[in-house]
Amino acid sequence: MTQTIHRPGGTSTTPLVTDIPNLDTPPPYVRELASDDGHQRIELPSGHSAICLTSYEDVKTLMLDRTASRTLCNVDGGPSFMPTNWAPEVLINLDAPVHGVVREFVSHEFGRRIQLARRDEIPLIVDSWVELYGWVQELVADDSEHDDTGLLATYKRRARQPEFAAVVDTLISGTVMRIVLGGDNNVATMLGKTLYASLAHRDLYSQVVDDPSLVPDLVEEIMRLMPLGTPGSFPRELTRPLNTTAGPLPVGEIVYPHINAANRDPAVFDAPLEIRLDRPRGRHLQYGYGMHRCMGSALAQTELIAILTRVVTRYPDLALRVDPSDVEWDLGTGLRRPAVLPVDLGVRGIV
Numbered sequence: 001m002t003q004t005i006h007r008p009g010g011t012s013t014t015p016l017v018t019d020i021p022n023l024d025t026p027p028p029y030v031r032e033l034a035s036d037d038g039h040q041r042i043e044l045p046s047g048h049s050a051i052c053l054t055s056y057e058d059v060k061t062l063m064l065d066r067t068a069s070r071t072l073c074n075v076d077g078g079p080s081f082m083p084t085n086w087a088p089e090v091l092i093n094l095d096a097p098v099h100g101v102v103r104e105f106v107s108h109e110f111g112r113r114i115q116l117a118r119r120d121e122i123p124l125i126v127d128s129w130v131e132l133y134g135w136v137q138e139l140v141a142d143d144s145e146h147d148d149t150g151l152l153a154t155y156k157r158r159a160r161q162p163e164f165a166a167v168v169d170t171l172i173s174g175t176v177m178r179i180v181l182g183g184d185n186n187v188a189t190m191l192g193k194t195l196y197a198s199l200a201h202r203d204l205y206s207q208v209v210d211d212p213s214l215v216p217d218l219v220e221e222i223m224r225l226m227p228l229g230t231p232g233s234f235p236r237e238l239t240r241p242l243n244t245t246a247g248p249l250p251v252g253e254i255v256y257p258h259i260n261a262a263n264r265d266p267a268v269f270d271a272p273l274e275i276r277l278d279r280p281r282g283r284h285l286q287y288g289y290g291m292h293r294c295m296g297s298a299l300a301q302t303e304l305i306a307i308l309t310r311v312v313t314r315y316p317d318l319a320l321r322v323d324p325s326d327v328e329w330d331l332g333t334g335l336r337r338p339a340v341l342p343v344d345l346g347v348r349g350i351v
């Protein structure tokens with residue numbers, strides 16, 4: 001069944017992200033504060049005042065500034081969208097120069113293979129973050145427990161090289177933990193949203209069934225429009241002035257790069273709310289930009305494209321079993337996605 005979107009002025013099969021029930025991400029929970037200096041000032045859920053950058057150019061400028069600090073924000077009572085701060089040793093919370101050393105330390109394996117544990121250990125992984133992190137820390141501390149060719153053994157060996165003397169076990173644990181979380185929840189979240197969007201506007205699904213080579217375009221376009229959670233990024237504290245299109249910002253200012261707004265900047269993306277499979281690829285900022293750019297983006301793209309290609313070729317008649325507006329959502333700050341996707345596999349489905 002192909003659904004057609006009716007809008008004032010006519011009928012179109014190019015859906016707007018706002019046409020699909022519940023798909024569009026509301027702005028992150030912030031209070032707008034009065035400001036007379038041309039900058040958009042907000043109050044973060046933590047109570048801190050911050051500047052919100054929304055243009056593509058300004059978001060890129062901030063993310064390219066290697067002196068803008070995450071470490072200074074990730075402290076008890078620091079500026080945040082989350083109720084608590086996070087482990088200081090995970091990559092996103094490290095600043096230069098340690099960030100660069102750890103990033104170089106771990107990034108070699110991305111694009112090849114990632115092995116964190118023996119297969120028989122995997123069912124033991126618990127879903128509580130604290131327990132999971134404890135498990136990662138134990139793995140890192142215990143050389144004898146894992147396969148010599150695996151990622152952890154590789155990192156333990158590399159940590160003995162003089163240029164990586166700064167990379168102590170705590171930093172390895174923090175980075176591996178982020179890899180576990182990113183590799184699991186982030187991909188599952190974007191997969192759920194992409195599948196939901198294409199089934200809710202069935203014409204999108206039909207297009208990729210007819211031509212599975214369009215799957216990367218579908219992934220790219222939903223990725224452009226959908227952050228992982230409600231905010232798509234983390235605030236930074238400036239340690240040197242930042243020039244923005246609305247004027248300079250001083251040292252000490254808290255600045256939030258609003259990736260989702262930047263990805264809808266009409267100066268860069270024509271008719272930004274339209275879900276179009278024929279846009280040029282590779283311009284969105286949903287994986288971040290600069291020194292903290294997502295380390296797992298290539299892996300995430302590969303997984304999303306492989307899974308969705310398999311789904312559309314195996315289940316050409318896949319359809320939502322409920323009205324899109326009846327799909328339940330997890331409305332988490334960090335991850336926002338359909339909680340379940342009830343589907344019919346269709347008569348041509350290969351089980």
Ligand code: HEM
Nearest residue numbers: 091092179182183186190233234287288292294295296300
């Ligand atoms: C589609 C899924 C994903 C999305 C949308 C995503 C998004 C992001 C974003 C926006 C950042 C930067 C945040 C900022 O600068 O404020 C980031 C950083 C990061 N991501 Fe991802 N991510 C995804 C999947 C993954 C996967 C699969 C992994 C690992 C296997 C991963 C690991 C990381 C790490 C380690 C960082 C921190 C990098 C650094 O600080 O240098 N992510 N991600």
